[in-house]
Amino acid sequence: MRGFIIGLLLALLSMSTSATEPASMSILLLPDRVWTADGDGSHAGWVVLVRDGRIVAVGPAASVTVPAGAQRIELPGATLTPGLIDLHSHLLLHPYNETSWNDQVLKEAVPYRVLAAANHARDTLMAGFTTLRDLGTEGAGYADVSLRKAIDDGTIPGPRLFIATRAIVATGSYGPGPRGFRDDIDLPAGAQEVSGVDNVIAAVREQAGHGADWIKVYADYRWGPGGVSQTTFTAAELKALVDAAHVSGRPVSAHASTDAGMRMAIDAGVDSIEHGYGGSVDTFKRMHDRGVAYIPTLTAVESTETYFNHYVPGTSQATPRMLESQQAFRRAREAGVRIGNGSDVGVFRHGDNARELVWMAKLGMPAPQALHAATDVAARILRKEDSFGRIAPGLRADLVAFPGDPSGDIGATAHPVFVMKDGQVYRRP
Ligand SMILES: [Zn+2]
Numbered sequence: 380m381r382g383f384i385i386g387l388l389l390a391l392l393s394m395s396t397s398a399t400e401p402a403s404m405s406i407l408l409l410p411d412r413v414w415t416a417d418g419d420g421s422h423a424g425w426v427v428l429v430r431d432g433r434i435v436a437v438g439p440a441a442s443v444t445v446p447a448g449a450q451r452i453e454l455p456g457a458t459l460t461p462g463l464i465d466l467h468s469h470l471l472l473h474p475y476n477e478t479s480w481n482d483q484v485l486k487e488a489v490p491y492r493v494l495a496a497a498n499h500a501r502d503t504l505m506a507g508f509t510t511l512r513d514l515g516t517e518g519a520g521y522a523d524v525s526l527r528k529a530i531d532d533g534t535i536p537g538p539r540l541f542i543a544t545r546a547i548v549a550t551g552s553y554g555p556g557p558r559g560f561r562d563d564i565d566l567p568a569g570a571q572e573v574s575g576v577d578n579v580i581a582a583v584r585e586q587a588g589h590g591a592d593w594i595k596v597y598a599d600y601r602w603g604p605g606g607v608s609q610t611t612f613t614a615a616e617l618k619a620l621v622d623a624a625h626v627s628g629r630p631v632s633a634h635a636s637t638d639a640g641m642r643m644a645i646d647a648g649v650d651s652i653e654h655g656y657g658g659s660v661d662t663f664k665r666m667h668d669r670g671v672a673y674i675p676t677l678t679a680v681e682s683t684e685t686y687f688n689h690y691v692p693g694t695s696q697a698t699p700r701m702l703e704s705q706q707a708f709r710r711a712r713e714a715g716v717r718i719g720n721g722s723d724v725g726v727f728r729h730g731d732n733a734r735e736l737v738w739m740a741k742l743g744m745p746a747p748q749a750l751h752a753a754t755d756v757a758a759r760i761l762r763k764e765d766s767f768g769r770i771a772p773g774l775r776a777d778l779v780a781f782p783g784d785p786s787g788d789i790g791a792t793a794h795p796v797f798v799m800k801d802g803q804v805y806r807r808p
Contacts, residue, residue, distance in 0.1 A: 405429065405430045407443075408428075408797075409451060410425075410426075410780050411457060412459070413437060413460075414747075414784075419747035419748075420747070421458050425439055426439075429802050433772075437770050437772065457780040457781060458781055458784045459770070460750060460779055460785060461754040461769055462767065462777030463792065464509070465503075465511050465721060465724060467722060468732075469513065471495075471516045471519045471526075472726070473725065476686040481554060483518075484517060484518035489519050492519050493519070493522050493526065499730075500537030500538065506795060507733070507798055509538050510767065512541040513541070514593070515544070516544060517570070518567050518568060521590065539767075539801075542592050543595035543632065544589055544590065545570055546571065547595065548597045551572070551602070552602040576619040582620075583629075593630055593631070595634070598611060598641070598643055599634070608637045610640050611640075617647035618647045630650035630651070631648075652674065654675075654679075655674075672716070672717045672718070672760045675707065675721070675735075677738040680701050680704045682727040684698045708739070712743070717759075718744075719757045720756075722734065734793075736753055736789050739752065746787060750789070755769050776800075776801060782794055
């Protein structure tokens with residue numbers, strides 16, 4: 380009898396626990412304003428309700444029914460936005476003024492690079508970037524597959540990752556070798572080197588099989604006579620690469636900094652072009668017409684000019700390379716190309732991703748558009764607009780808050796006060 384009563388009490392206890400659980404998992408966020416990404420302006424007095432990792436409701440406080448027992452998080456003076464997205468990162472690299480790219484690839488063991496990448500992932504998430512497209516491990520093989528899994532499993536904190544694994548380059552075109560090193564030693568490669576249509580297709584399938592979400596290809600590189608930037612793959616190779624990727628359901632990202640490289644990549648059917656500094660007016664028009672996204676990576680240029688060309692931010696005149704990248708950005712805007720936020724972070728410090736947004740605004744992009752480039756527009760480029768990138772019921776609860784209003788002052792994105800990914804709070808006031 381006594382056992383029965385205890386059993387009954389335990390049953391009642393567990394019933395009451397389970398009954399209160401859904402409410403206790405509800406979180407009500409109370410910022411000063413909400414910027415949903417559906418328009419350009421922010422909404423004063425709006426709140427957001429989150430449950431089980433998803434956004435349940437958003438709107439004026441009076442319109443949202445809050446379950447009893449919901450946790451309330453006040454965000455005074457702040458604006459809540461969708462979690463930010465950087466479409467061009469390298470978590471397995473660190474700034475080149477600390478260690479040159481060559482030395483990172485040649486001298487740093489992969490386990491060392493992976494341990495550092497875990498720190499980079501945490502710093503990125505804490506900076507309000509809840510999603511990255513990480514475009515190549517730069518000699519660290521398939522390490523990004525494990526990184527993505529460790530983040531998804533909750534083993535380490537980090538942004539949601541879309542990865543490109545080893546990336547694909549034409550034989551002899553990419554670093555660290557063969558230029559500048561003796562020709563009788565085998566150097567580790569910064570990417571997978573291939574030649575010929577069959578081998579290009581095999582590389583796509585190999586990387587897809589290992590877990591690549593995107594295929595990254597180098598359509599040009601600094602391997603021309605005298606080290607000038609020059610196209611790499613033939614049109615037939617590029618076309619075969621894109622076809623093999625698309626058949627497998629994977630989009631293609633092309634590194635291209637010359638006009639000719641961009642042309643070949645566009646004609647082959649790639650989905651995004653990275654850098655594009657030398658792009659002509661005609662080429663950006665073609666990108667617009669074909670629906671190819673542009674990722675400007677302005678901060679990468681500023682960084683390398685600072686490290687290697689005596690550029691002093693805030694003091695020096697823009698260098699020729701910087702002027703070229705700024706011209707490309709303006710041309711892309713004038714042509715109406717879809718511009719996604721992508722910084723090439725790794726060249727500079729992980730967690731400083733917001734620098735790219737500040738650059739885009741500095742070059743004339745209104746602050747709300749820069750925010751769109753890092754939220755809903757970026758999600759569309761990832762083909763994940765139904766999953767995240769806006770604040771709307773049903774989407775994943777990737778939410779960040781900044782002091783003041785970033786849709787008025789983009790500089791606020793450098794100072795997040797609140798970070799939530801998939802409904803889990805990582806930073807709060
Ligand atoms: Zn890159």
